[in-house]
Amino acid sequence: MPLPSSLTAVPEVTPTALSSSSSASASSSSSSVSSARARPPASPRLQHFRRHRRAWLITAAATVFALLATGAVVGGAATGAGLAGFGEPGAASVVAAPTATATPTPTVTVDPDRPVPAAATTASRLRTCSVAGLAADGRLANFQGQVRNSATGEVLFDRGGTTPGATASVMKVLTSAAALSVLGPDYRATTTVMVGTEPGQVVLVGGGDLTLTRLPTGQESFYSGAAHLDTLASATLAAWNADPARAGTPITSIVLDSTLFDGPGWDDGWARSELALGYMPEITALQVDGDRDNPARSTSPRSEDPIGRAGQAFSDALSAAGAGSALTITRAAAPAGAAPLASAESQPVSTLIQQSLIVSDNTIAEMLARLVAVQSGSGNTFAALQSGIVGGLEPYGIDTTGLVIADGSGLSPANAVPPAYLTQLFQQIDSRAGHLGVIFDGLPVAGGPSGSLSYSDRFAGDNGVADGAVFAKTGWITTGYTLAGIVHAADGTPLTFAVYALGDVSDNAKQAIDTITAGFYRCGDNLSNN
Structure with missing residues (x-):
């Protein structure tokens, strides 16, 4: 009888393999005939086996296969196992069991943990309005700038925004903020x-x-x-x-x-x-x-x-x-x-700040800076302004690392402030935090009736699209032009910005600054950093 194709055929086993004790004497029928002594008659069970030898062998093979497949053949059981269906103690096992060996304990290898961010990354929208070409304008010389969404604090545009640079008269904004903190808006000299x-x-x-x-x-x-x-x-x-x-x-x-x-x-x-x-x-x-x-x-x-x-x-x-x-x-x-x-x-200080900012008056700015230093206990000289003004800015909670304060007006090229500091400070000015609304009210306005952004050479031509929407402090020294403040963009987004054109610049840097600022106005929250 053929085996099912899914099984592997087991080689035919001779009857001697099933003998209880004398496998050698039953190895062949010819040796039995020539024996000097006649054998005793075979038992009925053996006679039945001999008549149906092939069927028994097939049955035995199938049984062994099934036992192996189910794990019923126990390794190392050389005797006494008994072939199922025969019931003969002492019969040898049909399949020799392998010698039992100790299974080695596997070494557990632990994969290193994948790095996991401390906090989930917040998805940001894809922005498509680019001012990269405007930022590359040669009139801007060594350009630095940053723009934030004032409502969310998200940085939308950055070119060297964390690098301290000369502020020119934008320094007056820092001096004013320190004066409001140290002196208060009602202080009078x-x-x-x-x-x-x-x-x-x-x-x-x-x-x-x-x-x-x-x-x-x-x-x-x-x-x-x-x-x-x-x-x-x-x-x-x-x-x-x-x-x-x-x-x-x-x-x-x-x-x-x-x-x-x-x-x-x-x-x-x-x-x-x-x-x-x-x-x-x-x-x-x-x-x-x-x-x-x-x-x-x-x-x-x-x-x-x-x-x-x-x-x-x-x-x-x-x-x-x-x-x-x-x-x-x-x-x-x-x-x-x-x-x-x-x-x-x-x-009062609140009025003096507005008089200083609107036309960029150096005298009041230096007056306030020195009073801040004196009132804070820092000293009464130019050298005291660093600790006096920086200390006065600390209550606003913005990192003051890198700030260099040489004067209160910004006339000195030694002043250094990162644009990123200004964009964060202007966020608080925009929200009128504490007394900082005083500064907002004193900022020049593009196209306004007075102040340093009302002049005919500022926000002229196509840049006039931002008239009434840019509230910012201007700055100029021989080595740079600056502008920093707040833009109420065309899409309604409040932006804070700071741009520096430093190095070998000429008067036309003002127009390049106005052009990129008008670009911020047009882009709004769709402003791309690319």
Whole structure:
């Protein structure tokens, strides 16, 4: 009988393999015939096996195959297993079992864990509006820039945004933010007149108000709302005469105290030509009109001695108010414990910031920076501005690493701020966090009625598409042009941005900056970093 094709045929087994004890004597029928002794008659079971030998062998083979397949043949059982169906103890196993050997314990190899990010990566949309060509404009020289979605903080565009660079007058934004933090929006710088140590002597103590004006009351200086020196003189004379102990003693001398700020008054990084051109005065705690020759003009030549100019103006005002003429003027610190006679206060910091930002006034910016340093305990010199202003920025929670503060106005090329710092600070300005709405309200507006972005060469032509939508601080020094602020984009997305064109630049860098900023406006949240 043939086997099923799925099985492997087992070789035919002779009857001797099934003998209980004498396999050798039953090896062949011929040897049995020639034997000297007749065999006993075969048992009925053996006779049955011989008659149906082939059927038995097939059955045995199939049985062995089945046992092997099911694991019923136990390794090492050489005797006593018994062939199923035969019931004969002591019969040899049909299939010799392999010698049992110890199975080696496998070495478990653990695959290294795949790296898993600490947090799931947030999918970002595919943005398709590119300004790469505008960023490559040669007029921008060494270009740096960054743009963020102000609402989400996502960086949409970045070219060297984390590298500190010269800010130019954009530095005024940092100075203003520090002033709001350290001084507060309501702080006023106070100029005081005290009683001197000599008979007939008064001391004019500068409190850091560089906007105090010598113009007569009723006339506005460039700094609208500034305190008037003639009002201070009149109040001084009235208080002097009101004390019976001084009755009949005229004011004959004035001492000028400007010790609140220490020298030098001019930063090494400033071109001295800025003084004569009218962009910057010497920084002293006592002066009038930002030391301008013409108190009503933004740009007007400054003197070499702002303290002396202020002293003479006060002497003239006292004489006009009824004091004697030809008052002597000296310089010294006010005596400890001197009695005050009168005082005059500047506009609050909130107003001063807006006056500084709108036209990029250097004088107020340096005034605020020095007051921040003094009030914070950092010192009263240019060297104190680094710790004073950086310390004043810390409450905003933005990493100040890499900030270099050489002055408060940005005129020094030594200032260094990453564009990324500005885009983050402008996020808080845009949301009017704390008192920072003061800065937003003071920013020039593209196409606005006044300020440094209202000039005919800014956001002209096709760039006028962004008029009314760009609120930003301008900056210019001989080695660069900058612009940083907020854009209300065409698609309604609020953006914060900062762009620097540094190096070998000319005046046309302003137009290139305006063009890429108008590109930010057009792209909105679809702005691509490619």
